Amino acid sequence: MIITKKKDFQELMENIKGYKSFFLIGCSECASLCGTGSQEAIDALTEALKAEGKEVTGGFVAKTGCQVLGTKTELKPFKEQLDKSECILIMSCGAGTQAATEIFEDKPVYPTNDSLFLGNMTRFQMFDERCSLCGKCILDKTGGICPLTACPKGILNGPCGGCKDGKCEVSPDIKCAWVRIYERMKRLDKLQELCDNALEAKDWSASIKPRTLVARPHKEEKKK
Ligand code: SF4
Numbered sequence: 001m002i003i004t005k006k007k008d009f010q011e012l013m014e015n016i017k018g019y020k021s022f023f024l025i026g027c028s029e030c031a032s033l034c035g036t037g038s039q040e041a042i043d044a045l046t047e048a049l050k051a052e053g054k055e056v057t058g059g060f061v062a063k064t065g066c067q068v069l070g071t072k073t074e075l076k077p078f079k080e081q082l083d084k085s086e087c088i089l090i091m092s093c094g095a096g097t098q099a100a101t102e103i104f105e106d107k108p109v110y111p112t113n114d115s116l117f118l119g120n121m122t123r124f125q126m127f128d129e130r131c132s133l134c135g136k137c138i139l140d141k142t143g144g145i146c147p148l149t150a151c152p153k154g155i156l157n158g159p160c161g162g163c164k165d166g167k168c169e170v171s172p173d174i175k176c177a178w179v180r181i182y183e184r185m186k187r188l189d190k191l192q193e194l195c196d197n198a199l200e201a202k203d204w205s206a207s208i209k210p211r212t213l214v215a216r217p218h219k220e221e222k223k224k
Pocket residue numbers: 130131132133134135136137138139146147148149
């Protein structure tokens with residue numbers, strides 16, 4: 001899931017100082033789990049904006065904020081409130097904000113959140129970054145632990161010389177990613193495999209941006 005955190009309120013107020021009326025759009029997926037795009041978050045921001053003398057014409061939680069067509073359809077019943085608002089505030093990730101930019105061609109759209117990383121929820125509203133979306137996964141060779149993400153240096157054949165007592169040189173409060181990989185491979189009785197398969201220099205061509213993907217089968221494939 002995409003991890004977001006609320007922007008500093010004063011920063012938001014500075015960004016929207018030229019507008020008086022707003023419509024708020026949350027997202028029921030990642031942003032709700034992060035507490036940044038839920039109905040409660042919309043209610044809280046509505047109160048905070050009103051306290052600053054702003055008008056909130058309405059708000060709703062989109063099912064999937066980054067889904068352009070779905071969100072556009074969901075917004076139809078809110079036409080009147082949307083027409084009355086000078087500006088749209090998006091309470092989701094950057095992808096959701098840019099879906100709104102596409103939907104509202106003639107209205108300003110502002111994000112209320114900062115998008116941080118792709119994360120795992122380890123406990124309620126506690127998140128860890130585990131994958132950097134490199135485009136060519138090597139977890140099959142590293143015991144299911146990503147050195148590109150778990151190691152601050154992204155070292156592919158570690159550990160580096162700074163590893164001390166199993167801890168990371170850069171962030172001593174975390175275990176060295178390569179110690180974790182070693183211990184996992186040992187538990188799986190795959191240490192020889194780890195030794196025999198030194199990782200080659202990373203080919204970053206799969207992460208050149210912007211990336212696109214057509215996941216649905218082509219018509220020809222469907223016919224088969
Ligand atoms: S190797 Fe790449 S795709 Fe796989 S977990 Fe790491 S960053 Fe993500």
